[in-house]
Amino acid sequence: MTQITATLDELREIAADVLEVEPEEVSDDGLFAEEHDTDSLRAIELLARVEKRYKVDIPQQELPNMVSLRALHDVVAKYAVRG
Amino acid sequence: MPVLELPDIARVLPHRHPILLVDRVRHLDPDRRIVAEKAISGAEPCYAGIDEHAGPDDHAYPATLLIESFGQAGALLWLHSARLRGLDLPGLPLFGAARDVRFTGSAYPGDVVEHTVELAGTKGDTAFLTGETRVRGTVIVTFGSMLAVARGRPAAPERNLNHRAAAVRRLPRR
Numbered sequence: 001m002t003q004i005t006a007t008l009d010e011l012r013e014i015a016a017d018v019l020e021v022e023p024e025e026v027s028d029d030g031l032f033a034e035e036h037d038t039d040s041l042r043a044i045e046l047l048a049r050v051e052k053r054y055k056v057d058i059p060q061q062e063l064p065n066m067v068s069l070r071a072l073h074d075v076v077a078k079y080a081v082r083g
Numbered sequence: 084m085p086v087l088e089l090p091d092i093a094r095v096l097p098h099r100h101p102i103l104l105v106d107r108v109r110h111l112d113p114d115r116r117i118v119a120e121k122a123i124s125g126a127e128p129c130y131a132g133i134d135e136h137a138g139p140d141d142h143a144y145p146a147t148l149l150i151e152s153f154g155q156a157g158a159l160l161w162l163h164s165a166r167l168r169g170l171d172l173p174g175l176p177l178f179g180a181a182r183d184v185r186f187t188g189s190a191y192p193g194d195v196v197e198h199t200v201e202l203a204g205t206k207g208d209t210a211f212l213t214g215e216t217r218v219r220g221t222v223i224v225t226f227g228s229m230l231a232v233a234r235g236r237p238a239a240p241e242r243n244l245n246h247r248a249a250a251v252r253r254l255p256r257r
Contacts, residue, residue, distance in 0.1 A: 044206055
């Protein structure tokens with residue numbers, strides 16, 4: 001039911017906000033952990049923000065898969081279409 | 084009438100003197116909101132050894148302890164709400180991170196600080212808190228977002244509390 005509308009650029013804005021960087025600094029395929037020193041707290045914050053923004057429920061088990069912006073996009077898409 | 088007094092709080096939070104920084108709970112709306120108080124006294128350990136010529140500003144209650152106290156109020160809300168459902172957290176509640184925290188005032192010996200904490204949401208072993216701290220109705224701290232995490236015990240989600248409650252009852256009282 002839920003239409004997936006999460007674009008890479010929307011997710012980039014959210015990720016930049018959580019990572020406290022400018023959106024331009026978040027690349028599509030760069031690894032959050034390597035490029036922004038992202039720890040588990042930041043990751044779960046990102047997960048929670050994305051869930052709220054797109055009203056999707058993403059299990060915590062997906063955290064290890066959310067390694068980059070594109071990977072995050074794939075995870076959101078996977079759960080959004082199930083809504 | 085307070086909802087929880089210190090002995091009740093000590094049954095929920097693992098913190099103890101001198102770092103148990105919530106004295107009383109005024110209101111508790113499970114899973115949503117808590118109003119908790121902490122009284123500040125000149126006898127607190129943070130004022131030990133303070134210079135006798137120290138001025139009023141030197142007696143401002145440390146911001147770090149205000150954050151900790153707010154976090155403990157949030158942990159109380161989180162833990163107590165879980166326990167009302169017969170559940171326990173998969174670990175000890177710990178301060179994780181804070182974002183958009185604004186200090187607009189201070190608290191001094193003699194003040195009672197009042198934390199209003201809302202549980203914005205939980206995700207597994209992480210809780211998202213938001214709220215304000217007031218002194219006599221004036222907001223002195225605004226917490227945009229605070230993350231509390233449950234860590235330290237092996238991950239055993241939604242443990243049944245009854246075993247633990249029984250174990251606690253067996254402990255001799257001090």
